[in-house]
Amino acid sequence: MIALLALWACDGDTDGPTAPTDAPADTGDTGDGLVHDPLSMPASPTLDPARFRDAESCRACHPxxxxxxKTxxxxxxxxxxxFQALVExxxxxxxxxxxxxxxxxHSAIGTRGGEITSGFSFAELSPIVMEGITCTACHQVEEVVRTRNSGHRLQQDGPMRATIADPIDTPAHASEAADFMGSSEFCGACHDVVETDGLDLERPYQEWLDxxxxxxxxxxxxxxxxxxRRALVDGGPERDAHDHRWVGVDEPLTDGFxxxxxxxxxxxxxxxxLTGAAALTVDAPATVEVGRTFDxxxxxxxxxxxxxxxxxxxxxxxxxxxxxxxxxxGDVVYETGTLDANGDLRDHWSELDPYGDADLLSFSSRLIDHQAAPTVFTWIADEHASTTLPPGYVRTATLFVPTDDVGTWPLTVSARLRFRALPPYLLRLTGLGDRALQVPIHDLATATTEVAQR
Ligand code: HEC
Ligand code: HEC
Ligand code: HEC
Ligand code: HEC
Ligand code: HEC
Structure with a gap:
């Protein structure tokens, strides 16, 4: 039998008359029985999607x-x-x-532009709305109003804004330097997500503040x-060109994207x-008496x-x-954090070995519904319990490894801190099970040690 005592410890713990903006036209309570927000989920359209240019129209000059x-x-x-499956x-x-x-x-232009209303279907949305967070959804932001839930004000006929103070004139668009484009507030306006009932879902900006x-x-x-450092346009001066791939941890599931x-x-x-994002150490006694459990x-x-x-x-x-x-x-004496045959961790969500891994040490978060059961649906979650690590934090855990069944010594201990963007069970649950095993696992850090017989 494997016993666990996981001891967690933290070490210190303006728009001109010709350039309309989508200013609030109504209040949250419009009497239609639907949930609205005057800025980001308006009851009636505050902008016209057809007035926003698509990414292709920028290619000639910003290839x-x-x-x-696009990637x-x-x-x-x-x-x-x-996203589509969960929305549906x-x-x-x-x-x-x-x-x-x-x-x-995911599409402020579609949501504010009247295409996305109660009962909408993805198949009927226009191409500019399906472009999601397209060039103009960012570059025609006029102001950051709040650092959550799509907190930008958009200006449909406004200039293209970034941080170049002396942009070369172009007939394609007016340009304007805006300091907020270089700020974390600009990103936080979308990256901090709060459910309609006030539950914090995502909060990188809040985390960054401290x-x-x-x-x-x-x-x-x-x-x-x-x-x-490069010229943005032929013959132009050298500038700091910003990478527009926004590399994170996720990758597309759609073929051909x-x-x-x-x-x-x-x-x-x-x-x-992910290189250097985390450090891992493992400590074990150099020698152990046969039959004794070690830490x-x-x-x-x-x-x-x-x-x-x-x-x-x-x-x-x-x-x-x-x-x-x-x-x-090479026989396994002890294991935790290994996967079942579906590729799932052996926790609540495993179909083959639910709760089969009592020692599992996880560093993500769980949504919990009103009956205290885990859920993946944010709209039925009552609680969001996190074991993520804040910047600079160290967490320590102790596992107890029995040695009664050891055949031949010494023992080799191999530890890996692993990262996966999407678990197989979630993809199966949302009808994407055929994609389940294509999501790669990245090892953030590894550590090994040996334990000899005393
Ligand atoms: C006909 C060429 C052309 C087209 C098409 C074009 N741009 Fe530009 N853009 C420029 C030039 C020239 C600059 C100035 C570059 C410089 O000064 O180094 C510029 C600058 C910018 C800036 C920086 C503004 C600032 O002051 O910081 C942004 C943002 C921008 N463009 C976005 C776009 C977007 C988005 C599109 C498509 C909707 C687009 N551009 C289409 C030529 C073009
Ligand atoms: C406040 C803005 C905002 C709202 C509202 C929002 N999202 Fe997102 N969504 C994001 C951001 C930002 C990310 C990227 C986060 C990350 O990668 O960690 C994201 C990522 C995602 C992903 C990608 C995860 C993956 O790995 O493929 C899915 C799926 C998703 N959201 C679904 C939803 C669903 C469903 C809702 C409604 C319940 C929703 N989002 C509401 C901003 C939002
Ligand atoms: C010091 C460098 C650094 C800064 C600054 C930074 N990040 Fe990150 N970010 C990372 C690293 C490294 C990862 C990969 C590890 C992870 O997912 O936490 C990451 C991952 C992410 C992810 C994907 C997370 C996931 O697991 O889905 C999002 C979203 C993100 N960052 C948003 C932000 C936002 C928003 C800000 C500003 C408030 C920000 N980052 C500032 C380094 C940074
Ligand atoms: C998620 C928001 C976002 C999207 C989408 C986006 N950009 Fe940007 N872009 C930025 C930010 C932020 C900067 C400035 C960063 C800074 O100065 O710190 C920038 C800078 C620029 C610049 C000025 C030169 C540079 O690299 O700093 C150009 C030109 C530009 N973007 C063009 C485009 C085009 C074309 C598209 C669509 C294909 C696009 N952007 C999509 C956020 C975005
Ligand atoms: C208009 C809303 C919006 C803005 C503004 C925005 N993001 Fe995002 N971002 C998203 C959404 C939504 C996703 C996830 C899309 C998906 O996977 O379905 C995302 C994805 C990402 C990812 C990939 C995360 C992963 O897990 O791979 C990174 C990194 C990121 N954003 C960084 C930034 C940074 C940095 C800024 C500010 C310059 C920014 N974003 C501005 C909405 C936004």
Missing amino acids: DHVREW SMHAYAMHDPL QRQVDLEGREDQFCTQC SPAKAEGTGCQGCHMPTT LTAQELDDLRAGTREL LTLTVENRIPAHNLPTGSTFVRQVWLEVVVTDAA
């Missing part, structure tokens, strides 16, 4: 930005089959009362939009981002100075410790 954006999760946001489930469960909620960030990165003046762009080469590049980018002490540190590990959609991400102890013949 690199377009090429990079990004921002371009994927409305095509994501997992919410439409059914809530009988269309909150159909603008999920799309307010972080060493903020103190040093490094915002989201500093890590997620690295720069290269990326070429094989683009997918390789994205995965390489993810591996690079394995593991420490995990979040080395990302900016936000928790993981952050964002932590309730779908999986970060966990795999620890396998083998004897000299």
Whole structure:
């Protein structure tokens, strides 16, 4: 029998008359029985999607930005089959009362433009709405109103805004430097997600506010939009061009969204981002008497100075410790964090071995419904319980490993801190089971040690 005592410890713990904006036209309570927000989920349209130019229209002059954006999760946001499946489930469960909620960030243009209303269907949306977080959804932001739930004001005929103070004139568009485009607030306006009942779902911006990165003046762009020095347009001066791939941990599930080469590049980018994100140590006694149980002490540190590990959609991400102890013949003496035949962790969600891994050490978060049962649906969640690691935090756990069944000594202890964007059970639950095993597992850190017979 394997006993566990996991001891968790933390070490310190303006628009001109010709340029209309989508200013609030109504209040949240419009009497139609639907959930609205005057800025981001308006009851009547506050902008016209047809007035927003698509990404293709930028290509002639900004080919690199377009090429990079097309491989990004921002371009994927409305095509994501997992997103679509969850939105459709919410439409059914809530009988269309909150159909603008999920799309307010994934397509602000569609949600504010009247295409996304109660009972909408993805198949009927126009191409600019399906472009999701397209160029103009960011570059025609006029102001950051709040740092959550699509907190931007958009200006449909406004200038293109970034941080170049002296842009070369172009007949294609007016340009304007806006400091907020270089700020974390700009990203936080979409990246911090709060459910309609007030439950915090995602909060990288809130996490960043207390972080060493903020103190040093490094915002989201500093890590997620690295720069290269080059001319933006032929014959123009050299500028700091910002990477528009927004490498994170996720990758598209739809065939053909990326070429094989683009997918390789994205995965390489993810591996690079994850390098050095965490540190892992494992301590065990050098020798143990046969038959005695010994302590394995593991420490995990979040080395990302900016936000928790993981952050964002932590309730779908999986970060966990795999620890396998083998004897000299290679037979497994002890294991935790290993997968069942479906590729799932052996926790609540495993179909083959539910709760079969009592020692499992997880660093993500769980949504819990009003009956205290785990759920993946944010709209029925009452509680969001997180074991993510804040910046710089170290967490220590002790596992107890019995040695009664050891054949041949010495023992080898192998530990890995593993990361997976999407678990197989979630994909099966949302009708995407055929994609379940294509999601890669990244090892953030590994550690090994040996234990000899005393
Ligand atoms: C006909 C060429 C052309 C087209 C088409 C074009 N741009 Fe530009 N854009 C430029 C030039 C030139 C600059 C200035 C570059 C410089 O100063 O180095 C610029 C600058 C910008 C800036 C920086 C503004 C600032 O002051 O920081 C943004 C943002 C931008 N463009 C976005 C877009 C988007 C989005 C599209 C498509 C909807 C687009 N552009 C289409 C030529 C073009
Ligand atoms: C110091 C560099 C750094 C800064 C600054 C930074 N990040 Fe990250 N970010 C990372 C690393 C490393 C990862 C990969 C590990 C992870 O997922 O937590 C990551 C992952 C992410 C992810 C994917 C998380 C997931 O697991 O789904 C999102 C979303 C994200 N960051 C958003 C932000 C936002 C928003 C900001 C600004 C408030 C920000 N980041 C600032 C380094 C940084
Ligand atoms: C998620 C929001 C977002 C989207 C989508 C987006 N951009 Fe940007 N873009 C930015 C930010 C933020 C900056 C400036 C970063 C800074 O200065 O710190 C920027 C900068 C730029 C610049 C100025 C040069 C540079 O690299 O700094 C150009 C040109 C540009 N973007 C074009 C585009 C085009 C074309 C698209 C669509 C293919 C696009 N952007 C999509 C956020 C976005
Ligand atoms: C208009 C809303 C919006 C804005 C503004 C925005 N994002 Fe995002 N971002 C999203 C959404 C939605 C996704 C996920 C799309 C999906 O996978 O379905 C995303 C995905 C990402 C990812 C990929 C995460 C992963 O797990 O791979 C990164 C990294 C990221 N954003 C960084 C940024 C940064 C940095 C900024 C600010 C410069 C920014 N975003 C601005 C909405 C936004
Ligand atoms: C406040 C803006 C916002 C709202 C509202 C929002 N999202 Fe997102 N969504 C994001 C951002 C930002 C990310 C990227 C986070 C990350 O990668 O960690 C994201 C990522 C996702 C992903 C990608 C996860 C993956 O790995 O493929 C899915 C699926 C998703 N959202 C579904 C939904 C659903 C369903 C709703 C409604 C219940 C919703 N979102 C509401 C901003 C939002």
